[in-house]
Amino acid sequence: MKDLTLGMVIAVWEEMFGPALFWGMAGAAAVVTLLYLYVLIRDRRVSWRKFLLAQLAMPFGAAAAVGFVWRITHSGLRDVGGPVDVIVLMGVAAAGAVGAAVLVYTAQSLVRRPAAEE
Template identity: 65%
Template sequence: MKELTLETLFAVFEEIFGRGLFWGMVAAAVIVTLAYVYVLVRDRSMSMQKFLLAQLSMPFGAVLAVWFVMFMTNSALSDIGGPVDVIVLLGVAGMGAVGIAILVYTAQSLMRGSSET
């Protein structure tokens, strides 16, 4: 592999997660992102109470994301081979933390409505 392209990344992720699960995760991410933008436009501001609860969920999202990737790749923490592996796992944890925070904030806003602060 001489260069890293978007098609290569899609092929690698489809190989790791399976075609259906990977594209299902992409579709879920797009839906949650659109719902988050809808909530922000509808409410015209962020609720700090909802944001705090979303932030409190971030460690759980980080751990779940790392566990999910390790489960799908059939590996363990003892398989970490070097700095690049640590950087990748930190990236996965970061994306999981941000993803769950957005999901929790959006779910709270959609369930409780825009009248609460």
Template identity: 55%
Template sequence: MEELTLETMIAVFEEVFGPGLFWTMVAVAAIITVGYLYVLIRDHNLGMRRFLIAQLFMPVGAVLAIWFVMFMTDSQLADIGGPVDIIVFLGIAVLGAVGMSILVYTVESLFFRDKLGD
């Protein structure tokens, strides 16, 4: 692998997760993103109570993302070998935390809008 291109990254992710699961995850992420953008456009602002609740779920998202990747790659914490592995590990955790926050905020805004009183 001489160059890091989008096609290379797609091939790597398809190899790790399998084509069906990878493209399902891409589709789910796209649907959640569209829902989040819809909520932001509809409400014209962030509801602070919903935002706080979404942030409280961030550690859960980080742990679930790490667990999911370790499960799919059949890895353990003892397999972490160097600084690059730790950077990737932290990147997965950050992406999982942000993704969970966006998911929770979107679900709260779409389905529990009246109950939170923002």
């Protein structure tokens, strides 16, 4: 493994999660991202109230992402063996936190249209 390429990373993730789950998650992430961009363009501004509520979801998203990865890989806290494992788990937690915030902000914006002044 001399070079780290996108194809190799996708192959590893497909092996870890299975092709159906991996591509399902990738598709869901793409849909949520497109809806988020739609909401930002539609509203022409960021609602800071919705943004704050979305940030409150971040710790839950981080914990859910780490728990999900541990469940899929049949491992847990006892299997964290070194600094690289901690760095990977921090990356998974960060991705889960950001994903939860984007999902909550998007859901709030799609359910409740922006007021004239918020």
